[in-house]
Amino acid sequence: MKKKATLKEIANELGVSISTVSKALKGSPEISFETTEKIKAFAKLLHYRPNNIALSLKNRQTKTIGVIIPEIVHHFFAEVIQGIETYANEHGYNVLIALSNESFDKEVFNIDTLASGSIDGFILSVSKGTLQCQDFHHLHETINQGMPIVLFDRQIPDISCDKVIVDDYQGSRRAVEALLESGCKEIALITTEDYVDVGFKRTQGYIEAHIKKGMPHKPSMVLKVDDQFFWEDALESLERRIEALLRLHPCIDGIFGVNEVYALTAMKVAQKMGYIIPKDIQVIGFTDGVLSKHAYPSLTSIKQHGKNMGREAAQMLIQRLESDDERPFETKVLQTELVERESTQLLG
């Protein structure tokens, strides 16, 4: 590896001072035309590129915000990042992304490395690993250290920072209500274990919808899937469990999946078993992503407006970065939208 050119080298070669080089390169009127030209030409020859890191050392800010997400394949996270990027770029900030891969250790590591100089603030969605071990010391440390954090999507209590979340409860309730209103009597729920906050809330919405409509909800119609590890045959295992559920309850005429994959897999299993979608069984998923759109039949789902979420998060962070007053921390709750496609026959 060649080493990089510096102001000092240019200055030495040309027999001028470092300050002169710096000013010339910035086009300062202090420096004469000839000197400026000479320096610029030589800098170009050496492929000089200023070292911003030295700069941020001086300025104590990097104009960069760090985003840490648990997973990159997730369409929802991709949308959020789009939203963050758009807003951040409009306001002169750059965005850097790092992955936690749902692991507590990697989350801590990434926060540590980024927090120490590379960025001005964080936008992050905590990993499942962190949610499980309930260890938030890294977040507290970062906040105490004076670096603002905005949490999105996955909620955690007892942490003092801005948050943007989706109204999972409402969204899920409306979806299940819509199914009930369109005539479904027996709606299965495919959800995660309760320690995943969003899974829990969506489950709550499912239950509340039944209560509100005066319908009974049977716990045996709820399938809780532990998706902690993405082992090889996770999908097959899921399919088998769904098939068992459908065999056990032939009366099922509606399925609500707490995410795209659950809903889609359920639809696939049902189709293989001979059910016609949406005639025999109607299906709704949470999180509106590529899978829903490209499925056959395409999947009715609850859209989370990931871009908005990203925008909101970026806005909250940048506001806090650029003001000195200590405003109280906010929590923004974003509403969802029911996008109807071919997997349902809803009313209205």
Added chain:
Amino acid sequence: MKKKATLKEIANELGVSISTVSKALKGSPEISFETTEKIKAFAKLLHYRPNNIALSLKNRQTKTIGVIIPEIVHHFFAEVIQGIETYANEHGYNVLIALSNESFDKEVFNIDTLASGSIDGFILSVSKGTLQCQDFHHLHETINQGMPIVLFDRQIPDISCDKVIVDDYQGSRRAVEALLESGCKEIALITTEDYVDVGFKRTQGYIEAHIKKGMPHKPSMVLKVDDQFFWEDALESLERRIEALLRLHPCIDGIFGVNEVYALTAMKVAQKMGYIIPKDIQVIGFTDGVLSKHAYPSLTSIKQHGKNMGREAAQMLIQRLESDDERPFETKVLQTELVERESTQLLG
């Protein structure tokens, strides 16, 4: 925003020197036990976190590699990043991701900001915008500046750096040959415009397969889609064009899509028109991602081994970073694999 604690502050408060604080915090035996304890306690109180940026200024390296990808929603890119991360972490490097959103300007901007201090080297897949305007000055500058680059997936000629690519030509040829061998007579191709390198190569493979098998290939069976802009009704437009193609050639009994979405959409349209997959029409897609797996019927496709690609890229980059000798630049060509699922009835 609170300001961050520094060594100097700790030193002043405790009436010792900066060097003493630094050494104490690092657990140097030079410093007495009591002093060390006192300093550590106080540092904790102040939520001190060392500023790595100052360090990388000294060391002239950051142990971080930058990855720039055109899009984040793409499953293939996600896999590549997984591969990069795994290898990089194993070798003590951190990974930072930035997005170009297929835009030339953003690619340049990201390279500029990252290149100036934050990272030691790049792994990147050039944006479509860059491919179109054919302006590679930012890459040349970065390389000349002494920062190594590894290009992956999308090829560009005349640029001196390491590259990792998929054998698009072979992969595509094998897929089409497999279709022909299983009895297909009329295979439609859905591909991109030729300026997208991978699209072009996959098209070549399609043509060569026909030539090798002594089958005629009709240009009218090839649908070239311009996917440069993801405008609102891109999908509907694609569907209409595929439908038109199928109506024009009722004899079509095989479809090869140059990516997941093309193949999947084709399958969906065919199903809507009453064709049974794979009995009436067999379908294969390039790029094996989530969509293929979750489709119904699931899609036979050409797996690109994104993780391997990421590993290879990371390995090449780190090797170059850690050795001084100027090895000649390499280009690694990775083979593909045909993953058979439900959308085909291949032989053997």
Added chain:
DNA sequence: TATGTTTCCGAAAACGTTTTCGTGTTGAAA
């Protein structure tokens, strides 16, 4: 000639850290 005003440039500090090389104090061995 003496004074003021440009014009052009350099010295030096600052940012936060690590590290090398002192230096002063102790205690022990000669």
Added chain:
DNA sequence: TTTCAACACGAAAACGTTTTCGGAAACATA
């Protein structure tokens, strides 16, 4: 008492910038 090592700590340089301040030279004015 002298000599030496061990110990505990500090001073200062270095990394690459920007910026403030100052100063020398050239020129114009009185």
